[in-house]
Amino acid sequence: MRVAMIGTGYVGLVxxxxxxxxxxxxxxVDKDASxxxxxxxxxxxxxxxxxxxxxxxxxxxxxxxxxxxxKEAIADADAVFIAVGTPSRRGDGHADLSYVYAAAEEIAExxxxxxxxxxxxxxxxxxxxxxxxxxxxxxxxxxxxxVSNPEFLREGAAIKDFKIPDRVVVGTDSERARELMxxxxxxxxxxxxxxxxxxxxxxxxIKYAANAFLAVKITFINEMAELCEAVGANVQEVSRGIxxxxxxxxxxxxxxxxxxxxxxxxxxxxxxxxANDHNTPVRIVDTVVEVNAARKKxxxxxxxxxxxxxxxxxTIGVLGLAFKQNTDDMRDAPSLDIxxxxxxxxxxxxxxxxxxxxxxxxxxxGLNYVENAYxxxxxxxxxxxxxxxxxxxxxxxxxxxxxxxxxxxxDLRNIYSPEDMAKRGFEYTSIGRPS
Ligand code: UGA
Numbered sequence: 001m002r003v004a005m006i007g008t009g010y011v012g013l014v015x016x017x018x019x020x021x022x023x024x025x026x027x028x029v030d031k032d033a034s035x036x037x038x039x040x041x042x043x044x045x046x047x048x049x050x051x052x053x054x055x056x057x058x059x060x061x062x063x064x065x066x067x068x069x070x071k072e073a074i075a076d077a078d079a080v081f082i083a084v085g086t087p088s089r090r091g092d093g094h095a096d097l098s099y100v101y102a103a104a105e106e107i108a109e110x111x112x113x114x115x116x117x118x119x120x121x122x123x124x125x126x127x128x129x130x131x132x133x134x135x136x137x138x139x140x141x142x143x144x145x146x147v148s149n150p151e152f153l154r155e156g157a158a159i160k161d162f163k164i165p166d167r168v169v170v171g172t173d174s175e176r177a178r179e180l181m182x183x184x185x186x187x188x189x190x191x192x193x194x195x196x197x198x199x200x201x202x203x204x205x206i207k208y209a210a211n212a213f214l215a216v217k218i219t220f221i222n223e224m225a226e227l228c229e230a231v232g233a234n235v236q237e238v239s240r241g242i243x244x245x246x247x248x249x250x251x252x253x254x255x256x257x258x259x260x261x262x263x264x265x266x267x268x269x270x271x272x273x274x275a276n277d278h279n280t281p282v283r284i285v286d287t288v289v290e291v292n293a294a295r296k297k298x299x300x301x302x303x304x305x306x307x308x309x310x311x312x313x314x315t316i317g318v319l320g321l322a323f324k325q326n327t328d329d330m331r332d333a334p335s336l337d338i339x340x341x342x343x344x345x346x347x348x349x350x351x352x353x354x355x356x357x358x359x360x361x362x363x364x365x366g367l368n369y370v371e372n373a374y375x376x377x378x379x380x381x382x383x384x385x386x387x388x389x390x391x392x393x394x395x396x397x398x399x400x401x402x403x404x405x406x407x408x409x410x411d412l413r414n415i416y417s418p419e420d421m422a423k424r425g426f427e428y429t430s431i432g433r434p435s
Pocket of ligand 1: 209214258261263
């Protein structure tokens, strides 16, 4: 099949490369000429493990193309995917749909023959209806179907999530579109991926409900971690103890400094806005948004407390800045709350992240970015782990101990064992576990 992918952001690029790898002919379109230029040179706009190799191979085998010119790509396509950004609208937290609607206007002018217009961007319920109206108004005679096909990709694991998904959700009432979507995802049937066909509005809501539920799960375990700290229990064992119950499941029960990233914060907020607009508030999600924001803010206090209540003039070696491992994404990262608060309290920060320092430097100044973990802790009064990169799980702890001025380690991702750290003579603080 021929696919046009509008938008070469995170979702568009990963989905485009994976569809090409399935054997389809994919043209990725973006208005940003320098991005397209770089993609022609196989320079990725984001860090995502395995993406450069996947793009390189599919370009070489002539299944994947990049262009700034939407015309040909759309006219030839059986499916045109909308994968543009839907950021939080400034001021009210609603999803900003201006890019989606602009794409719809453009697509309307260019489609030729029966075409599926598929929304991959995360869009509020009813957006598909709007897209359909925009196209119908411009091209009353056009033969098309608007389909919702949300993505469930995690940054850092996006290729695997695309190729071995838990499910594929397709929202449409057009039988013809259903057939084409089946064809598009056919390679997944080999591993028996469930494909769930629903009405379009249901599919749009499934995406928000999934992200909100995961945010609830994380926030729940974070509050349990607080309680564990108060009563002397261990949150990792609580997670395991409840997660073994098949009804609860063991995933997304790692307590941490609060969720961040480009999706959960934006999507939980957008869901609460939609729900309020329809006079059916989702109070659990409202509370989760509030609790998570407060948690990220409270984490600096936890570090300060572990350092004896005063960090003025003290040096802190920070390991990890990205909102999670395997990404350079800094959007809503807990580090953006924690580091400025520590600087405000008088601390000197030396920070290292394997991929996110360039992005971090655009958002935070007043700290020193260094070349590796050991340089960050050299002569520091404490080591603070903010992101769970694999390379931080296997540090030479003897070397760390020698490099640090004092023995304080604050681990906001629970990657070390309290017993082991105590045995090695560290003053170790983690999340929801007795030290
Ligand atoms: C999330 C969803 O997991 C994807 O399914 C979805 O497609 C994506 O949003 C999206 O809407 O595009 P992502 O934001 O890449 O993916 O990252 P996650 O791995 O879900 O992590 C989100 C945040 O939750 C991170 O800050 C992470 O550190 C935190 N988290 C996750 C925890 O604190 N504990 C956990 O147990 C899991």
